[in-house]
Amino acid sequence: xxxxxxxxxxxxxxxxxxxxxxxxxxxxxxxxxxxxxxxxxxxxxxxxxxxxxxxxxxxxxxxxxxxxxxxxxxxxxxxxxxxxxxxxxxxxxxxxxxxxxxxxxxxxxxxxxxxxxxxxxxxxxxxxxxxxxxxxxxxxxxxxxxxxxxxxxxxxxxxxxxxxxxxxxxxxxxxxxxxxxxxxxxxxxxxxxxxxxxxxxxxxxxxxxxxxxxxxxxxxxxxxxxxxxxxxxxxxxxxxxxxxxxxxxxxxxxxxxxxxxxxxxxxxxxxxx
DNA sequence: CTAATTTGACCGGG
DNA sequence: CCCGGTCAAATTAG
Numbered sequence: 001x002x003x004x005x006x007x008x009x010x011x012x013x014x015x016x017x018x019x020x021x022x023x024x025x026x027x028x029x030x031x032x033x034x035x036x037x038x039x040x041x042x043x044x045x046x047x048x049x050x051x052x053x054x055x056x057x058x059x060x061x062x063x064x065x066x067x068x069x070x071x072x073x074x075x076x077x078x079x080x081x082x083x084x085x086x087x088x089x090x091x092x093x094x095x096x097x098x099x100x101x102x103x104x105x106x107x108x109x110x111x112x113x114x115x116x117x118x119x120x121x122x123x124x125x126x127x128x129x130x131x132x133x134x135x136x137x138x139x140x141x142x143x144x145x146x147x148x149x150x151x152x153x154x155x156x157x158x159x160x161x162x163x164x165x166x167x168x169x170x171x172x173x174x175x176x177x178x179x180x181x182x183x184x185x186x187x188x189x190x191x192x193x194x195x196x197x198x199x200x201x202x203x204x205x206x207x208x209x210x211x212x213x214x215x216x217x218x219x220x221x222x223x224x225x226x227x228x229x230x231x232x233x234x235x236x237x238x239x240x241x242x243x244x245x246x247x248x249x250x251x252x253x254x255x256x257x258x259x260x261x262x263x264x265x266x267x268x269x270x271x272x273x
Numbered sequence: 274c275t276a277a278t279t280t281g282a283c284c285g286g287g
Numbered sequence: 288c289c290c291g292g293t294c295a296a297a298t299t300a301g
Contacts, residue, residue, distance in 0.1 A: 110278095111278070111279090112293070112294080113280095113294080114279080114280080115292070115293095116291095117291075118290065118291090124291085126293075141292090
């Protein structure tokens with residue numbers, strides 16, 4: 001029940017700052033008369049600093065017992081080795097954090113788990129790219145904001161190696177607020193999901209039938225099934241979350257997870273101000 | 274019948 | 288030992 005803890009406040013504020021910085025960076029990047037690279041670098045640095053603070057604070061909040069002495073935290077680089085040798089590389093993996101009022105980001109995700117987190121009253125949902133079977137390693141974790149029922153905190157891990165252009169149906173996606181935690185290679189991921197010039201849809205409540213996600217172009221015909229379970233033969237869902245449809249989880253046990261009052265008219269935090 | 278979710282167990286790090 | 292993340296079997300939905 002850590003509601004008004006200063007840590008939470010700091011996190012919230014820093015997240016806002018992070019988003020603003022991200023927005024600024026996008027603006028600079030898409031400026032009609034291209035601005036100096038110096039300015040862009042400045043925006044990027046601001047963003048980086050915000051990210052660092054958030055990372056540190058959230059780390060301290062996650063495990064309260066741990067000391068806040070981070071030798072490398074103040075450095076400009078995260079010397080993390082993201083070597084896939086271990087299966088659990090959760091530690092301090094770089095991720096982009098997006099906070100939005102909808103879980104729809106234009107990608108097709110498959111839910112593979114759900115867990116209750118001690119700190120919050122809302123469960124955390126784990127998704128993988130629906131094309132993970134084809135080798136895509138992108139994952140994301142979705143969690144509701146503890147106070148705001150209609151707000152989601154989505155953390156994206158990894159990159160869409162399946163060809164993000166395919167995953168992302170650019171019908172309505174418009175990634176709300178991409179906050180780049182730019183630490184590693186993920187930082188330059190934006191080449192694919194650039195939401196340039198796409199004005200927010202005034203009315204996007206309509207949910208359409210998504211075209212079936214069949215394995216398409218470069219799916220290597222071979223039998224290189226990554227982690228398909230033997231029993232459930234290649235039965236992996238392709239979940240599409242669109243708009244503000246409360247489809248995701250209405251659990252009986254988790255009373256908090258019910259959210260029928262999700263705002264239909266979403267105003268992405270990106271456009272604020 | 275096939276496919277998509279759900280839920281509990283298991284794993285592994287801190 | 289506790290907590291978070293993933294797997295995988297079972298169930299439900301289409």
